Amino acid sequence: MAEPTRSTPRRRPTLADVAAHVGVSTTLVSLVMRDVPGASPVNRERIRRAAEELGYHPDSRAQLLRRSRSRLIGVVFRVQDPFDGDLVGGLYGAAGDADYELALSAVAPGRDERRAVASLLQDRCEALILLAPHSPTSFLAELAGRMPIVVVARSVRHRALDVVRTDNAAGLHLAVDHLVALGHSRTVHIDGGRAPGAAERRRGYHEAVRRHGLTDSSHVLPGGPTEDDGAAAARAFLDLHPRPTAVTVFNDRCATGVLDVLSKAGVSVPGQVSVVGFDDSRLARLSHVDLTTVAQNIGQMSHLAVTRAKDRLDGTDVGERELVVSPHLVVRSTTAPPTTTPSRPTATTASSPEAASLG
Amino acid sequence: MAEPTRSTPRRRPTLADVAAHVGVSTTLVSLVMRDVPGASPVNRERIRRAAEELGYHPDSRAQLLRRSRSRLIGVVFRVQDPFDGDLVGGLYGAAGDADYELALSAVAPGRDERRAVASLLQDRCEALILLAPHSPTSFLAELAGRMPIVVVARSVRHRALDVVRTDNAAGLHLAVDHLVALGHSRTVHIDGGRAPGAAERRRGYHEAVRRHGLTDSSHVLPGGPTEDDGAAAARAFLDLHPRPTAVTVFNDRCATGVLDVLSKAGVSVPGQVSVVGFDDSRLARLSHVDLTTVAQNIGQMSHLAVTRAKDRLDGTDVGERELVVSPHLVVRSTTAPPTTTPSRPTATTASSPEAASLG
């Protein structure tokens, strides 16, 4: 019988193996492997060759154990969430620039944040970046007593926690300003419920419509972060009378559900209703969705999160604990001026909100 | 000035610190921390308390370095992909059952598979599970020379590689059988292009329509794995004449794009056209999508992947290198019997395909 390719071969080679193979000390091999000056070009070359030949990879555990610092930043993320996915991508880049490694720990069904964090603690991460964590502030604060903690995309007010987040209220100002500039006056905001950021976006909506003197022709409809939430809210929206001409939605996922229900109900977008999302996720960019949306600056947020972690580790004196990143509006094809066919003669002052639920 | 909560406190406590604090040997502390029998209840309690008090967490790098085995399985996944997300969730569970830890390494923009794998090699993983890898077989084979490699959701034929995948062809048989049972005869398959599994699904479609004697009234339309691909394919579909009454689509994402375009074109689903997806992703389950789809058994795949890695590590004699998991059909609301209103008098033999592009 021919021996098949061995899938469990001999013990992995160590520094000592490489050293022995070349006939030098482990010290020299260590230098060469780390690209540190102090070895003759000849030996450098021979050692490189031997390492390659033996298939040597340094053992990061041993390295980390020996080094005083791990240069490791832990990241807790929701493995299911596309926004977190984007952020993780950005974090890899930012960490590389800052000469740190990332250790990923996922939150998944059956694996909660505490477990994710615990595993990172064992890995000797020097700091933690938590993406939209839902743990109680007390837990986060306790962690912060151990090591620098950077919370991303959730607003937590605690003097030991660093926060990097989008200016959610400003995002809704952008959305409402855009709609008003197009000529809309009857608008609705579909809410994110208890999702992180939802309260601020709701507040931003209220502030913006008030600023435009449109409070009386504004609504907030209960919603949530998912497509399903959006679909349900859209059904409620269809019952509204007079029907608003524009909708701001908590996020893109939710907006997708809204769009789908409107489309199925024969309501054209942006012909009859304009829709604005939030996040500028891949969802929004799809050519057949092409959603006008408030974009979070993921690259900047990732960069700030890593930089803040690094600054804390370096003991750099940083000012604010909370870093608020400005969003910007991406206008695509789900917003347009309202059609000038009011269902009733225009009333200068809107009727009382209660009237809407009648008839 | 009041000293704010320190975010970079004293050196992390070690086993020795705990031991000194209690006044016992490190051995004893080690036993207790690992829940190994061999310590008196009294000491066990005192040590536990001291560890808690000092905020002690074992250093997994030191543990791993010292233990002969790391009991670590590396997972390479695409941080953006919802299907990979689901799998990672399943893998955590399966790994826990098998008493292994998972080390995650993401593929993201700017971080390719080689980098993801390299980092896992340094972490001294004993085996690697690669989710839908796109690296060339040669690279995977080379890896397999070092350690057990389990490839999930991609078909690779190599005697050193283990593969866990869904029976894609069978999935399309299920889909077509379902449609035919409903009474459909003019069908179309929207293809996945070069995506993993696309070729097998296409083949399954061809086999199934042939088996039903429907080859002449079948089409394959070029598509791809994304919503955009589906949207484009759907536009091509709308130009088909006579229009097929049912569509099988490469995957759920693509099917979503198809549904959206159909909806916007005023084509009712399942009234005028039935649609079947593939994956049973969260997308398909959304109440407003409610897509009939071929479900991959994620739980079983995760379990098999971990078990296979474990068996290789244990040297267990396993038979097949390729584990093929049967999918099943989830019937939801996008499939129904065809309406019996042919746009023209039924022709027994379909007109030549070229005719479609005319007029």
Next chain:
DNA sequence: ATGAAAGCGCTAACAA
């Protein structure tokens, strides 16, 4: 430019 030796925090013999 090179090497010897100590030790990172832990576990696994072995002894007591």
Next chain:
DNA sequence: TTGTTAGCGCTTTCAT
């Protein structure tokens, strides 16, 4: 039940 000792693979003084 408890302690002593050696050493995992590496980096880091300190010699040479």
